[in-house]
Amino acid sequence: MGENVVNETNLTDLTENKRSRTIELALGIVGGIFGLFGGVFALLFIPELGFSAILASVVGIIGAIYVTRNPKRGGLILIISSVWLLISISFFGVLGFILLLIAGLVAIFRK
Template sequence: MKRNTEFVLGLLGGIFGFIAAVFALFMGSIDEAINGSSSLGSLGVSAILASIVAIVGSVVVKFKPKVGGIIMLVAGIWGIISVSFFYILSTVLLVIAGLMGLLVKNKNAKKSNKTIEV
């Protein structure tokens, strides 16, 4: 049940994603003030939702690594589609954590399969 690396990477990805989404909202409001309309604000809201999903995925990876890994991968791709450049660092962290959740085997599972011969 350790999975601390995946948890920390996913949590950092979610936090940095939240910061990037707030920055995208800020840039969208500036663009709306100058040009009259902007879609960056609604995409920033979408990125905030992706960041929340990423944080949920980082918690889930402690108990169900494969499900948490898939959730973090989806959140990383969702965020990069939403606000592109602003979400790059978060996407890298979330994809690494998601792949680790999917691919790294649990050490306790290997130990429990061994039989003891006397």
């Protein structure tokens, strides 16, 4: 009879874990979108760096999605893409850099 009992605390832990990563997901996606805007704008002046910034933003969005599965690796991907974005298009990517960096740090250090 005890075999059919559902472990409610385990179910609660799983839903809280998924719910707690929405901040990182949202910040990462918004930061990636701002990085995409900066990259497209930078394409007008220096096409190579603009393309690099677009790639960094796409990697950042992928890292933000990956945070829901593995927060530490996703956070590392977010931090790497934020630095990559800042190096590529410095001034145009500042907002994307800040949002991606915050999302990465929160993903790594949040329990």
